[in-house]
Amino acid sequence: MKQQFLNSLVILTAATIWFSSCSPKGNAEAIPVEATKTEEADMVDLSEDQFKTVNIQYGAIEEKKLSSVIRATGALDVPPQQLLTVSSPYGGTLKNTDLLQGKPVVKGEVIAVLENPEFIQLQQDYLDYKSQLIYLKEELERQQELAKENVNAKKTLQKASSEYNSIAARVQGLKSKLGLININPEKINPENISGRANIYAPISGYVTKVLVNIGKFVNANQELFEIVDTRHLHAELIIFEKDVPKLKIGQKIRFLLNNETKERFAEVHLIGREISAERTVRVHGHLLQEDNDLLPGMYLKGIVETGIATTTALPDKAIVQSAGKSYIFIAADEGNNEKKATDVKKEAATEKHIPFKRIEVVTGVSENGYTEVILPEGFNRKIRVVINGAYDLLSKMNNVEEEE
Numbered sequence: 001m002k003q004q005f006l007n008s009l010v011i012l013t014a015a016t017i018w019f020s021s022c023s024p025k026g027n028a029e030a031i032p033v034e035a036t037k038t039e040e041a042d043m044v045d046l047s048e049d050q051f052k053t054v055n056i057q058y059g060a061i062e063e064k065k066l067s068s069v070i071r072a073t074g075a076l077d078v079p080p081q082q083l084l085t086v087s088s089p090y091g092g093t094l095k096n097t098d099l100l101q102g103k104p105v106v107k108g109e110v111i112a113v114l115e116n117p118e119f120i121q122l123q124q125d126y127l128d129y130k131s132q133l134i135y136l137k138e139e140l141e142r143q144q145e146l147a148k149e150n151v152n153a154k155k156t157l158q159k160a161s162s163e164y165n166s167i168a169a170r171v172q173g174l175k176s177k178l179g180l181i182n183i184n185p186e187k188i189n190p191e192n193i194s195g196r197a198n199i200y201a202p203i204s205g206y207v208t209k210v211l212v213n214i215g216k217f218v219n220a221n222q223e224l225f226e227i228v229d230t231r232h233l234h235a236e237l238i239i240f241e242k243d244v245p246k247l248k249i250g251q252k253i254r255f256l257l258n259n260e261t262k263e264r265f266a267e268v269h270l271i272g273r274e275i276s277a278e279r280t281v282r283v284h285g286h287l288l289q290e291d292n293d294l295l296p297g298m299y300l301k302g303i304v305e306t307g308i309a310t311t312t313a314l315p316d317k318a319i320v321q322s323a324g325k326s327y328i329f330i331a332a333d334e335g336n337n338e339k340k341a342t343d344v345k346k347e348a349a350t351e352k353h354i355p356f357k358r359i360e361v362v363t364g365v366s367e368n369g370y371t372e373v374i375l376p377e378g379f380n381r382k383i384r385v386v387i388n389g390a391y392d393l394l395s396k397m398n399n400v401e402e403e404e
C-alpha cells in the first residue's frame with residue numbers, strides 16, 4: 001500500500017513538471033517581444049570603417065531664435081480695377097477685331113469696330129439740334145436786348161429762354177451718348193457721319209477672354225472681351241480662423257508657386273473681416289517685386305512671418321524625410337537605455353559596430369540652415385544627435401528592410 005502511494009506521488013510530480021514546462025508563457029512575456037521588433041525596425045548600425053567613410057558627425061539639440069510663421073495656401077489675383085470687361089452701351093454688328101487670348105494691348109488703342117444704323121441717327125440728331133441751338137441762342141440774346149428797352153413782352157422773352165434751354169439740354173444729352181460710343185461730337189460734320197464706332201482698350205494689359213467674332217450682332221452691354229493688367233498682381237492667402245489674431249498689416253510673406261522652387265516675397269496689405277463657412281479668412285498681400293511671368297489664378301503655398309520666437313531646432317542636414325514623415329538619428333549606445341535587443345547581437349560580433357536609433361519628429365519653420373523640431377515626450381536632450389550623415393543612415397536602413 002505504501003509502495004503504491006509512493007509510485008503515484010512520483011507520477012503526479014513528474015506530470016506536474018512536464019505540464020509546467022510545456023505550458024505557454026503569459027501575455028506579460030509577449031509584449032516585450034513585440035516592443036523589441038518595433039525597436040529593431042528603428043535601429044541601424046555601422047561598422048567602424050563605414051562610420052569613417054560616411055563621416056558621421058554629432059551635435060546637440062539647440063535653442064534658436066526662428067521666425068514664428070503661419071502656413072497658408074492661396075492664389076495670385078488682381079484687384080477689380082485691373083480686370084476689366086469690355087462692352088458697348090449700344091448693340092451692333094462686330095465689323096473688325098484682331099484680338100486673341102494672350103495678346104498684349106495698350107490703353108487707348110482700337111480693339112474692335114461696331115456698326116449700327118442708330119449711330120447715324122445719333123449724329124444727325126446732334127447736328128440738327130446743334131444748328132437749332134445756334135439760332136435759338138441768337139433769338140434769346142435779341143429778346144434780352146429788347147427786354148432791356150421794354151420793347152417786347154416779358155412772356156416773349158420767357159418763351160425764347162425756354163426753347164433755348166430745351167434744345168441745349170438735347171444737344172448736351174446727344175453729346176454724352178456719342179461719347180459713350182467713342183465718337184467725338186466736336187469733329188462731326190455732315191460730310192463724315194458714319195454708322196461705325198470704335199471700341200478702345202480701357203487699360204494696358206493682356207487679353208484673357210474673346211467672347212465674340214466678326215459678323216456677330218452683339219446686344220447692348222454684352223461682354224465682348226476681358227483684359228487684365230498683370231502689373232499689379234497680389235497674393236490672396238487663405239488663413240484659418242485660429243491664426244487670424246497673429247496677423248498684422250506689413251508682415252512679410254514668403255511663397256512658392258506650384259512646381260517651382262523660386263521663393264517670392266510679399267507683405268500683408270489687407271486682412272479680411274469676414275469668416276467663411278470653412279472658418280477661414282482671406283488675406284491680401286502686395287508683391288514686393290513685379291514679375292511678368294506670373295499670371296492670375298496661379299496656386300501658391302505661402303508662409304506669413306508673424307515674429308521671432310525661441311524654439312528647439314536642429315541643422316537642416318540632421319532631419320531626413322521618409323514616407324511623408326520627418327526623422328532624426330541619435331547615438332543609441334548612450335543614455336536613456338537606448339541600447340536594446342539589437343545591441344546584444346552587435347556585441348557578440350567580432351567586429352565592433354556603432355548603433356543608431358531613428359526618432360520621429362515634427363518639423364516647423366526652416367530658417368538660416370536650421371529647422372524647428374518638436375521632439376517626442378520624454379526625449380533626453382543630452383543624447384547626441386547625428387547632424388551629418390543622417391541620409392546615409394536612412395539609406396542603409398531602407399536597404400536592410402528591402403533585404404529582409
